[in-house]
Amino acid sequence: MVAFWLSKQVPGDEVLDYLSIESSAYNTSINPDQQRKAYQQVAHKRGLDLPFFYFSLHKGIYPSLLFTLFPVEDRTAVQHWIDESRNSESSMELYSLLRKSLEISCGKELGSSLAETSCREIHSILLQPDLQIVHSSLDHLYQRQMSNQGDSIWIGHLAKAKELSNQLQSKQPLLLSGYLPAFTWNGNHNQYHQWMAGLISFQPLSSLIDGRNAWTKIGEALKWTLVLNGLAFMLAIIIGVLIGIWSGVSEGSKKEKWISVLLFTFFAIPSFWLATLLIFLLSSGEWISILPPGGLGDYHGTNSWLEKWSIIAVHLILPVFCLAIGSLAYISRQMKQSILHEFSQPYVSSLRNLGISEKTILRKHIIRNALFPMITLLGNAVPTIISGSLIIEVIFSIPGMGRLLFTSLMSRDWPVVFPILMLAAGVTILSYTLTDIIYKWLDPRVKSID
Amino acid sequence: MRICHYIKQLPGWHSGVHVKAAWWFIFFIGFIAIVGPWIANEKPFYCQLDGVNYFPMFSNTNEAILSTQHPSLAPVDWQTTPFESIVRAPIPYSHFSIDLKTGANVSPFDSQPVSIRMRHWLGTDSLGRDVLAGMIRGCRVSLLIGLGSMLLALLIGVLLGSMAAYWGNKGKRISWLQILLTLCMILALVIVLYLPTSWSSRLIVICLIMSLGGVWIWIAGDKGKKNISLPVDQMIMGMVSIIDGFPAMFIIIILVSILPFKGWLALLFVIALLRWPAMARYMRAEVFRMRELHYIQAAQAINLPSWTIITRHIIPFAFRPVVISFIFGVATAILAESALSYLGIGLPPEQMNWGRLLAQSRSHFESWWLVMFPGCAIFLTLLSLYVIGNAVQKEVRGE
Numbered sequence: 001m002v003a004f005w006l007s008k009q010v011p012g013d014e015v016l017d018y019l020s021i022e023s024s025a026y027n028t029s030i031n032p033d034q035q036r037k038a039y040q041q042v043a044h045k046r047g048l049d050l051p052f053f054y055f056s057l058h059k060g061i062y063p064s065l066l067f068t069l070f071p072v073e074d075r076t077a078v079q080h081w082i083d084e085s086r087n088s089e090s091s092m093e094l095y096s097l098l099r100k101s102l103e104i105s106c107g108k109e110l111g112s113s114l115a116e117t118s119c120r121e122i123h124s125i126l127l128q129p130d131l132q133i134v135h136s137s138l139d140h141l142y143q144r145q146m147s148n149q150g151d152s153i154w155i156g157h158l159a160k161a162k163e164l165s166n167q168l169q170s171k172q173p174l175l176l177s178g179y180l181p182a183f184t185w186n187g188n189h190n191q192y193h194q195w196m197a198g199l200i201s202f203q204p205l206s207s208l209i210d211g212r213n214a215w216t217k218i219g220e221a222l223k224w225t226l227v228l229n230g231l232a233f234m235l236a237i238i239i240g241v242l243i244g245i246w247s248g249v250s251e252g253s254k255k256e257k258w259i260s261v262l263l264f265t266f267f268a269i270p271s272f273w274l275a276t277l278l279i280f281l282l283s284s285g286e287w288i289s290i291l292p293p294g295g296l297g298d299y300h301g302t303n304s305w306l307e308k309w310s311i312i313a314v315h316l317i318l319p320v321f322c323l324a325i326g327s328l329a330y331i332s333r334q335m336k337q338s339i340l341h342e343f344s345q346p347y348v349s350s351l352r353n354l355g356i357s358e359k360t361i362l363r364k365h366i367i368r369n370a371l372f373p374m375i376t377l378l379g380n381a382v383p384t385i386i387s388g389s390l391i392i393e394v395i396f397s398i399p400g401m402g403r404l405l406f407t408s409l410m411s412r413d414w415p416v417v418f419p420i421l422m423l424a425a426g427v428t429i430l431s432y433t434l435t436d437i438i439y440k441w442l443d444p445r446v447k448s449i450d
Numbered sequence: 451m452r453i454c455h456y457i458k459q460l461p462g463w464h465s466g467v468h469v470k471a472a473w474w475f476i477f478f479i480g481f482i483a484i485v486g487p488w489i490a491n492e493k494p495f496y497c498q499l500d501g502v503n504y505f506p507m508f509s510n511t512n513e514a515i516l517s518t519q520h521p522s523l524a525p526v527d528w529q530t531t532p533f534e535s536i537v538r539a540p541i542p543y544s545h546f547s548i549d550l551k552t553g554a555n556v557s558p559f560d561s562q563p564v565s566i567r568m569r570h571w572l573g574t575d576s577l578g579r580d581v582l583a584g585m586i587r588g589c590r591v592s593l594l595i596g597l598g599s600m601l602l603a604l605l606i607g608v609l610l611g612s613m614a615a616y617w618g619n620k621g622k623r624i625s626w627l628q629i630l631l632t633l634c635m636i637l638a639l640v641i642v643l644y645l646p647t648s649w650s651s652r653l654i655v656i657c658l659i660m661s662l663g664g665v666w667i668w669i670a671g672d673k674g675k676k677n678i679s680l681p682v683d684q685m686i687m688g689m690v691s692i693i694d695g696f697p698a699m700f701i702i703i704i705l706v707s708i709l710p711f712k713g714w715l716a717l718l719f720v721i722a723l724l725r726w727p728a729m730a731r732y733m734r735a736e737v738f739r740m741r742e743l744h745y746i747q748a749a750q751a752i753n754l755p756s757w758t759i760i761t762r763h764i765i766p767f768a769f770r771p772v773v774i775s776f777i778f779g780v781a782t783a784i785l786a787e788s789a790l791s792y793l794g795i796g797l798p799p800e801q802m803n804w805g806r807l808l809a810q811s812r813s814h815f816e817s818w819w820l821v822m823f824p825g826c827a828i829f830l831t832l833l834s835l836y837v838i839g840n841a842v843q844k845e846v847r848g849e
């Protein structure tokens with residue numbers, strides 16, 4: 001729901017965005033009537049002319065049909081009319097008359113300049129919120145039509161419109177129903193429902209940049225993100241746990257102190273700075289240039305699977321290193337603390353008294369018990385598999401999820417941004433529940449808290 | 451001196467030389483952040499032109515005003531116009547002043563075509579702005595956003611966490627009358643929201659309704675025979691879980707791009723909104739433990755109002771674990787803000803920032819001064835914050 005609300009808060013008119021890719025007629029024709037028709041068509045096709053949510057609340061004086069008026073600029077003008085005059089039926093009627101006259105005047109061939117100017121004038125009237133200006137321009141238009149003997153239906157429309165705008169200038173007294181907010185139930189025909197249904201069934205949403213399906217884009221990016229983050233994750237866990245165990249065992253020695261200081265430093269380095277430094281040192285040609293600075297390499301030309309993956313692997317060394325260092329430091333510190341905690345438990349000394357060797361104690365008992373807090377840690381870290389590598393991906397130009405989000409956001413490609421958000425949020429929730437279940441399964445001492 | 455006495459009580463001051471160094475560094479950065487605009491400014495402290503004394507840094511006088519007042523010397527330029535006497539700031543460049551004479555991408559070790567007094571001690575960036583002035587500005591911005599967002603998060607988190615823990619799920623009892631009055635108030639607010647009158651009159655009516663409703667609800671607290679318990683803990687933990695479910699980096703980027711009001715205030719609010727659950731959790735755990743203490747139970751026995759107990763007796767003593775979360779939170783906030791500036795979002799592009807200086811180095815790899823100095827600054831700040839946080843953690847665990 002939050003994501004839906006955010007997607008509606010986005011600045012700019014959604015229909016206009018879609019128009020730019022769907023109907024070229026919008027951009028090429030300057031005819032206001034055709035523009036409006038194209039707008040309504042696209043809005044209806046996309047389902048954007050439906051109300052937003054299951055129910056809607058609006059001011060009592062607005063009729064519920066107000067929100068079916070498109071385009072939005074027209075709707076704000078009519079809202080102003082109703083606000084000023086408190087007369088909703090006349091305002092709506094005025095609007096429909098103006099639309100009809102627009103259709104008539106703009107439908108003619110553009111040969112006659114009179115029709116063109118009236119077309120444009122009616123277009124500007126439709127956008128005009130101030131009733132007095134509306135009235136005076138209608139007056140002016142009517143005079144001109146009368147003097148030029150135009151179409152009689154049209155003149156009839158204009159006359160009626162003129163009368164209405166005159167009437168609208170005087171405020172009507174308000175009934176009680178105008179003071180209360182009106183509540184309409186929209187049933188299933190609303191945007192939120194369609195959006196959710198579309199998300200769940202993976203309906204194709206076309207991206208605004210190149211019109212491709214947003215889901216395919218996300219799928220491709222997800223593959224690379226999983227590869228990158230998965231590698232970094234596994235590396236960090238394996239090496240981190242090993243280092244943690246070793247530090248826990250050889251606590252207090254000078255070597256261990258230096259290693260822990262080093263790890264602490266690694267923890268505090270901002271990852272983007274490390275990445276920039278490494279690119280600068282290792283691959284930009286200033287000092288040495290052994291590793292490629294970014295991208296995934298040109299692996300399409302090769303045929304064999306091994307070659308392709310070796311090129312990709314070389315390109316992935318630096319990003320994986322940058323990602324893994326911070327987590328490595330954190331994991332090893334946590335591991336060291338939990339091992340030290342285990343060493344101080346009474347069962348260790350009783351095992352020693354039994355004569356079991358240190359190595360066996362370590363292997364069979366301590367490591368298992370010390371791994372328990374690790375599981376919560378890992379569970380918390382699973383959502384960062386998808387979302388944690390944003391900066392690194394952007395720096396190294398790896399086409400993963402973080403970079404996709406970033407470029408879509410920069411180019412205002414909203415249909416891609418929000419499914420990514422929903423995906424990340426969903427994975428987070430899923431991983432938290434999974435962690436709870438696994439923890440309960442592994443450690444029988446944990447009871448559910450009432 | 452009293453100050454020395456307070457400083458000696460800072461956490462971790464005596465545990466080792468590295469913690470002391472960390473505290474000194476943080477004080478140094480704070481000092482620079484506070485006096486920043488007076489150290490690095492292109493306006494001088496004092497200048498005298500044609501016999502008239504000016505104090506440009508403390509007033510609004512700028513080059514244009516001086517040009518209009520002394521048209522013979524127009525156009526007035528702080529660097530070149532011959533003032534009769536001038537006392538410049540220690541670093542005679544602002545963070546936005548572009549030095550055209552020196553040009554862009556000048557290393558600190560190059561020979562610069564300006565005098566020693568006006569030398570760019572850390573070089574210039576890709577637009578010709580002085581890097582030292584930019585770093586000083588970056589101190590201000592980072593500390594402002596880091597401390598500000600975490601203070602806000604602290605406020606919200608401490609309040610909500612202590613409320614959640616103190617009242618638990620069964621503690622807070624409200625009567626039916628209160629529920630009824632709350633519903634009526636909400637209904638009245640909704641009706642007022644949709645009235646066809648102007649905004650200002652609606653605002654006045656809304657304030658009236660809320661104050662009246664608040665007073666009525668408060669009065670109706672102990673009346674009414676039937677009481678039900680409000681599950682405060684569940685409600686607050688529900689909110690915490692919802693906010694936890696958001697992937698932090700994504701949300702920050704999306705919100706900062708979408709929100710209609712931008713700037714550092716928006717970033718502050720967004721970070722605070724994402725961080726208060728952590729504070730609330732720590733506070734809640736601490737208050738759960740404190741609830742069983744005897745003096746709290748004694749205070750409850752003599753019927754002190756709950757709010758007094760929470761604010762006077764619980765919160766001041768539950769701070770230590772929250773402080774750990776606070777310190778790490780400040781570090782994360784500074785990291786997040788630098789990362790966003792590095793990517794180009796966040797603060798507006800004219801404002802110099804540590805992250806933005808780093809970002810410029812991406813396109814000019816040979817300018818090592820753009821990589822080293824801001825990066826080291828961020829790194830050292832984060833390092834000192836982590837060291838201090840560790841020291842506090844050790845103290846709390848040792849207690």
